[in-house]
Amino acid sequence: MPTYKAPLRDMTFLLNEVFDYPRHYASLKSGADVTPDIVDAVLGECARFCEDVLSPLYRTGDEEGCMLANGEVTTPQGYKEAYRQYVMGGWQGLSAPEDVGGQGLPASMGLFKQEMMGTANWPFSMYPGLSLGAMNTIQLHGSDDQRQTYLVPLTEGRWAGTMCLTESQCGTDLGQVKTKAQPQADGSYKITGTKIFISSGDHDLTENIVHIVLARLPDAPKGTQGISLFIVPKRLPDAQGNAGERNGVTCGGLEKKMGINASATCVMHFDEATGFLIGPENEGLDCMFTFMNTARIGTAIQGVGPAELSYQWALDYAKERRSMRALSGSKEPDQIADSLIHHADVRRMLLTQKAFAEGGRAMLYYAARLADHMVEGYLEGDEEKAATYDDKLGFLTPILKGFLTEMGCEAASLGMQVFGGHGYIREHGMEQIVRDTKIATLYEGTTGIQALDLLGRKVMLMTQGGAVREFTLRISNWARRQVTHKKIRPFAWTLLKLAAQWNVLTVRLMLIARKDRDIISAAAHDFLMFSGYVTMAYMWARMAVVAYDKLENGGDESEAFYRAKIATAEFYFDRLLPRAQAHATSMLSPTRNLMQLDAEDMAFTG
Structure with missing residues (x-):
């Protein structure tokens, strides 16, 4: 099975020649020292990690999948070591604030990292990717004590995070959430309910998992106006800030999915689990959706990623596989047949993949500039700046997420078509890309x-x-x-x-x-x-x-x-x-x- 090669030339073309990121970074407080040389070094090292470490695990992780035994989830062989290298490389904190242990680089640098990781091995990238959502939420809406307790281990990658939103009866309509939060005398809450489709809900990669959970207070109004947001750790932090005693959070099952088998998609039970309110009461959705635009950009990567990966593999195959003669005359007369690359219809499929992969990447990088300004506005407390860029980004994100993921599915299907019958066979990897890609049109809101x-x-x-x-x-x-x-x-x-x-x-x-x-x-x-x-x-x-x-x-x-x-x-x-x-x-x-x-x-x- 072919491997992934990071498209660094195309990435730097967009960054330096099309969108002038050097000047863009110079306009940001977080980007003042981000020179083209630093960008090239970061991208190059990330490419090495994705090509050498993550890409080889893509197929094996799919075949092995995750396992649940005695309430604990184990990831496929090789994932723990890959995650250890990810943490040692400081990748989790690439765009996180320096005061919580991050490197303080612009948000867009994190997106470029996510693109390469997601293309090389999307199921793996979901584990640290879900942590980013939890980190952003705590950073903006958590108390000083919550930020101190949770952000440092999350930024370091010692702890992971999730977003626990969906329940069996509500799906996207979160106004129907039934999970309950009962206030306690010490200011904490007892969280009771069941959440489904929770990516990275449980795993063996980190010593603790911090769940961000939507739930209702006893006197909350009905509908979306009565939902609050809570931090519910798998293990409660002890006095030293380490992962302590086990909380009332368990994985009740692993979803049997069409794809992304190496990503643990869990049914999570909260049985009077200790939780802590984050943000104001009954304003949980507002808090959770603060960074939803950046989350949707992250999901849009799964449109660009499979288009790129499928194109790389299909192109190699089309150059090597021989079948019939080109209608315009033999192109390789010394061979038994011409390579697929010489047939116009195969060119149509390959160029469609290429157009969607590279055009989609340009759309992402265009939006990432807006995200940089938006995030900087939020972190600096400049509400006007944050709102302005959030609105600009807000218009583009449903286009990015909806359109690019649909085109990613088309590109993946075309890649399988280039392989013909061999594309339907697991050993070539094309059918896995098709299976893994479809979920992108569903989570973070369906295309509709x-x-x-x-x-x-x-x-x-x-x-x-x-x-x-x-x-x-x-x-x-x-x-x-x-x-x-x-x-x-x-x-x-x-x-x-x-x-x-x-x-x-x-x-x-x-x-x-x-x-x-x-x-x-x-x-x-x-x-x-x-x-x-x-x-x-x-x-x-x-x-x-x-x-x-x-x-x-x-x-x-x-x-x-x-x-x-x-x-x-x-x-x-x-x-x-x-x-x-x-x-x-x-x-x-x-x-x-x-x-x-x-x-x-x-x-x-x-």
């Missing part, structure tokens, strides 16, 4: 939830179309500056038309919604996908401009790299971007074609 968040909440309710106008103005202003560029002009004109169309579609849907509220739900998926294709087109155009500039001003050893960028941009605009128009047509289709059948009429009649 992301679409409703984008159209119903971010566009219609919160901004009355303002979010679309602001973002499309940015696209239009950029495109207008490129219309004099002869080779970029076709891209620029297309973007100008799409930006205008995006606004028109938004206004039309808002007008229709005045009489037909179902249009919001009926059109949401198509609106999200249209938004994703246009946003990715903007990224590919920006990459093409840089590539043309580099070629016109003297090529170097990267000349082939820049030519490939231009060719992929042309492929995206010619063959993938037209899909946006199908979504534009579909979103304006009347809702009656969805709603005219009664539920009873939709029943199976065999």
